Amino acid sequence: MRPARGPGRVAAVLLSWVLLTWLQVAMSKHHVDLSSSAKSVFLLNVAPGDTVVYTCPYTFNREMQNMCAREKEYFDKKLFCFEHVIINRNVFLLRDYVRGAYSMVSKYVNNVYTAQFTVPPVVLMNRHFECYCYMDDGNRVVKKTLKVHISKGVVRKTPGCDFNDDYRETTAITNFSNMNRNNVKVCDSYPKGGDTIALLCPVNYTIQPEGCFDQVYIKKGDIQNDKNKLEERFNVSRKWEADKYKVVNIETLFGQKLNSLGDEMSRFAKVPVTNEEISFTCTCQANDGSDTLMMNVYMNESYDKFVKSNHDRGEHSKHNFSSTTVTEREERSGGSASFFGRAVLCVLALLLLGA
Incomplete structure (x- = not known):
């Protein structure tokens, strides 16, 4: 007969399960395909540690309609997300606006542009920026907007x-x-x-x-x-x-x-x-x-x-x-704390082995 589990081991198992579930939710990957819906504005809330993937079937060979001069310059120079982001209609480097942003990758394959980045574990202030996507919709080119909000986590440098x-x-x-x-x-x-x-x-x-x-x-x-x-x-x-x-x-x-x-x-x-x-x-x-x-x-x-x-x-x-x-x-939000939650799981695993 197997010995009964002690209350300490049961508690450790339960806490491990809760933490693992929390980590899976907190450190998430958000994929936004701007061609997947008829809506023109997409809102995305992310936290420190999250990864954002953005897909847009850019139309480069059509005459752009209803574009202001600043947006046209942005489009002509291909200053696309996430290397560049839009804040109040001005173009900024993401690495400047969100310091420590990493795993920045972009590619353009078969007329589809895909880009991604990961929010750093240290975010001192809430951040907001936009990405624009210009794509064919029947006989016209339409603009779609991705609005990204990053919640702050760590409260000091x-x-x-x-x-x-x-x-x-x-x-x-x-x-x-x-x-x-x-x-x-x-x-x-x-x-x-x-x-x-x-x-x-x-x-x-x-x-x-x-x-x-x-x-x-x-x-x-x-x-x-x-x-x-x-x-x-x-x-x-x-x-x-x-x-x-x-x-x-x-x-x-x-x-x-x-x-x-x-x-x-x-x-x-x-x-x-x-x-x-x-x-x-x-x-x-x-x-x-x-x-x-x-x-x-x-x-x-x-x-x-x-x-x-x-x-x-x-x-x-x-x-x-x-x-x-x-x-x-x-002080950390759930997203930034997820960066370190794995350490707790490691300790719990050692407790379980010794139980």
């Missing part, structure tokens, strides 16, 4: 690095952003255990090592002595020296995998709750090999302890905004 200096400061989601990458090659981030970290690279740059933050760079040799050198820590124009680093799996540092996601230009991860001081590096490498930008992560370290005089404090205060100084816990 995340400790991370954004090297997109050509984007607006007002849309930044990281503490370190919009620095001139011709001069600033290094970003130092000081997260605490439990924070979400982010690295956002410019166009034509690729995050290294591949799969950051699953794999990261650490310094060879005596890391402790190197990292305490003020002249190295605060020299934002220093060059990347690959021979001083090696690639390791993140489990080497934390004893566990991180919940990470993103693509080759944008990466996010939630670091475990720990009081240990842990340091590692990821980079943005120019695709032509001409430039490397560094993100150095110093977990549970205090920026202030490295600044020992008023002179130093004044000279280096411009870096203070990359430090995680806010102690309040992050």
